Amino acid sequence: MATISSLGIGSGLDLTGLLDQLESAENAKLTPISQQRKSYETKISAFGLLENALDKVRDAAAALSDAGAFAGVKTSLSGDAVSLTASEETPVGNYDIAVTQRAKSSSIATLGVPDREASLGAGSVDITLGNGDSISVSVDEADSSLEDIRDAINDADGGVVASIVNDGSGTPHRLVLSSTQTGTDAEIDSVTFGAGSFGDALVLDGDTAVSAENAKLTVNGITIESQSNRVEGAIQGVTLDLDETGETTLEVTRDTAGIEKKIEAFVDAYNDFQGSLSDLTAFNSDSGVGGVLQGNSTVRGIESSLRNLVGGSLESEAFSSLDDLGFKLEIDGTLTLDEEKVEDLVANRLGELTDFFAGVDESDGFADRFESAIGQMTEEGGLLENATSGLETSIESTEQRYERVEAQIASTIERYRTQFSQLDSLIAQMNSTSTYLTQQFDALSAQLEQ
Structure with missing residues (x-):
């Protein structure tokens, strides 16, 4: 049986081209499914843009929900x-x-020794500070050089640091003790070197004493x-x-300018959200095309909730609504701000302004309510997640449908291929028979003419 690559050879017909046309016609059944899936994906992306805009409004509201925001x-x-x-x-x-x-710290140095690495003999160092704290360090003879004693004091980490200074004399190496903190509480009150060769080698030099000061x-x-x-x-x-x-x-x-900036930031964020909302839901009369989320019930619910909050009233001793503060809700849903009025309120009625936004008690201010309402829309299990979850389920269903239709098309094309191959073979046989019969009739005619 002929394959698709040789379709038409036997019959002389363009069966391959015809099969391609049929396959294109069958594949057209996939187009509306792909378009539907794309529309779902576009809506999910649109909800993502909307959520991002809402998050910015929520952040701006959160900046006004703490009384500390007005105390800068x-x-x-x-x-x-x-x-x-x-x-x-x-x-x-x-x-x-x-x-x-x-304030300064205290310090004192010893008289010098000739070799900083030579053993000085076993012994101990006892240091008392002005606040009564003390340090006691012991070294054995094998580890009793000036460097060893310095390291032992530093390892004790008791508020005194030791270092070695070279004064350039015949016995140049001095052990310097300094308090790590300033003030009289950290004053090096007394230093005692243990008896024996250790004590004989190290002697305090009183002339180097520096007193701590507060x-x-x-x-x-x-x-x-x-x-x-x-x-x-x-x-x-x-x-x-x-x-x-x-x-x-x-x-x-x-910081009145900083407070005014926070209020303006809230207005800007809210208006940006309204702009995004308008772009996603508007109907273009010229093109006849509506926004991605036009007529969406979730979006209508969000828009309605926020408008009710912005235009609603609040139980407050001084102000009951944003309108009292110089905010105006426009027909297109955006807010405009009377900057001079806000500036006057910040300068002269800051306490009352703070109570309105941040509340007298926790979570009863305008900004608290706004922040909470948006949280119910954007957090896990909120309106937006539920909406996108439904769309994701629809996408999965669409993908399964696409795969089923794709399999059906492949089966249909395979059936056409088989039928065309059979047709090609049949026509080839018929052509062969026709040629044979024509030859026979021609031969018979030639015999009769003789």
Whole structure:
């Protein structure tokens, strides 16, 4: 039987071309299935865009749901005596800071020894600090060089660090002990070297003693003393780092621009969401084509919920709605903002504005409600996940249908191929018979003519 590559040889007909046309016609049955699957995929992508826009609105609302968002401050320093970090707890005001003394640590050195690696003999070192803490270190004769003693003290990690200094003399190597912390609590109060050859080799040099000192400063005339050059609590919510002695003025003001920016960010995020929503649901009268999610019930539910929140009222002593704050809900669903009114509220009624957005009690402010509502739409098990899950199920069903139709087409084409091959063989046989008969009749005619 002839194969598809030789179809038409026996009959002279273009059976291969005809089979290709039939296969193309059968494959056309797959096109609407592919288009349907693509439409589902396009809707899932559209829901993804919508979810991304909603997440941005939720983030913007979350930035207004914490009362701390309205307590931001900014600082201004004049002078180089201090640097600082301020928190939202810092009170607004002016602070005159004068640093008269920086904290420093204490230290003391021994007299020198000729060889830093030579054994000094077994012994011990006992060190007491100003706060009563003590360090006790013992070394045996085999590990009693100046370097060994230094390492043993450092390994003890008791608030004192040891080092070796070369003073260039005949016995140059001195053991230097320094407190790791500043202030009188960390003062090296006493150092005792154990008896024996160890004690004979190491002797403190009193002339090298450096006393610890506490930091001293005044804030608005109030005297403050600190064990370290990092001072916390001198000004509420502020950490001061004392860089040098001198005077500095700190001005703490409310960060009104930052608060206004958070409110504007919410409006921008909401309007971006509305823009995405419009693109995905609008009907183009010129082209007659609707948006990907036009008429979708999930989208209508989301749009309705957010509009009710934006245009609804809230039980608040000062403000009951966004309209009271200078927000206006436009016909197209977007928000416009009276920036001058918001600026005035931030400057003069910040507490009431904070209560409206963040609430007096947890989760009862406008921003809290908005954040919660969007969470129910975008979180696991929410409206968007349910919608996309249904579409994913439809895609799986469509893929199975595609495979079934594809198999049916393959079976149909194979049947056509077999039938065409049989037809080709039959016509070839008929042609052969016709040729034979023609030859016989021609031969018979020739005989009769003789």
